[in-house]
Amino acid sequence: MEPNIFTTYMHSKTVFKGDKDILRPSYIPEQLPHREEYIHDMASIMVTALSGNRPSNVLIFGKTGTGKTAVVRYLEREVERLKKENADSKFQNDFEEFNVHRVKYVYINCEVVDTHYGVMKNIGNKFMSQWSEQIPFTGWPMEKVYESLKERIDEEPRVVVIILDELDKLVSKSGDSVLYHLSKINSELKQSKVSLIGISNNLKFTEFLDPRVRSRLGEEKLIFPPYNADQLQDILAERVNKAFDSDDVMNDDVIALCAALAAQEHGDARRALDLLRVATEIAEREHCRSVNTNHVYKAKNKIEQDCVREAVITLPTHSKLVMYAILLSRTDGHEKLTTGEVYAAYKEVCLVSGMDPLTQRRITDIISELDMLGLVNARVKSFGRRGRTKEIQPSVPEMETIRTIEEDESIEPVKSLRTFQDSRQMKLM
DNA sequence: TGTCCACTGGAAGGGAGGGCTT
């Protein structure tokens, strides 16, 4: 019988002990190295909840991959564990007077849910009972969503800890009305209490808040510093120990290299873990018995390429066309482009692809969005009498990105533009 | 020193699309 295509791969020796997820940033380990102090700080604030009182609201600041979310979720897990121990045994805990089961954590990632309505709806739907109906994803007036949310929370006495991760994203997009409502909700609840934990990458986002909201929200503040290379090394070493059977799977310098590379990028533990995980996958695919530094460099390239590709593929059509226009103009010999030049090129691309061009005002916004995504570099520059505009330069591999954009079937005809341009260049040579 | 260019970027508002309410 013909062997199945997967058989070879299934029996190939894997260097993993089994649980690949250990190397994922979302995995919360038993210990969080170099974050013990913050765990204790947070625990001392949150312990109030276990006796039925409202913990202070907390704002946590720190760059990506500094362990903010991990610490908060670690505490959430500890509460769940306490609940379980409480339920399993006749174990008498220290918080008898208030039922631990009445503490509820609600986690919302504001990068995913970034509207006033969406946040309220998501929180509300975490409190489903046999009487309540789902809050629909659109349709209800805001006031009704808020009333329903209060009713649900207040259905029985509880302490609700609402975690708003990436809070700066929500505020920059939808303003502070969510925070305004949530931070004053306690005065309208009869038997429950709500405490807020805001997590943000950006220290300055509170400047945009209403002063009342700012003071209510920032009762406690924690700032997480970036990890240094040594600390990152400890974090990686711990995970590696858990993930692998033997010590010789990983050359010594691999962990050090991952840590060093991630430390260069503001001490991002997430980055360090990704490097390690992807390097391991590459080593596995190459049927190597151990991971070496070469694999790490390959992983670094792969992660960067995948990021760009992912960002480009998920762009809306007109953003793709703008990006395409910028890249084509570049291959045409233009080093840096102005907004006017990009717009002219974009209109040409639209013409070929049979789409109606958007206005220049909209395109300036799209250029800013591309800049935010790191796909282009755009900075405002004045040319004196010749006006003031943005200077735009792509910051991604050009030919690869062009090909990625051309994969989009809906803008198929733009390919002919490049063919036309290529042939024009050939003639010039 | 004032002018002027080529925009920038804020504000307001339209309308489509999703859905609920009466």
Next chain:
DNA sequence: AAGCCCTCCCTTCCAGTGGACA
């Protein structure tokens, strides 16, 4: 069915601006 809500994407309008140049 008509009227409403909320979000998203977009247009229109326009005051503001940095710096070369007359």
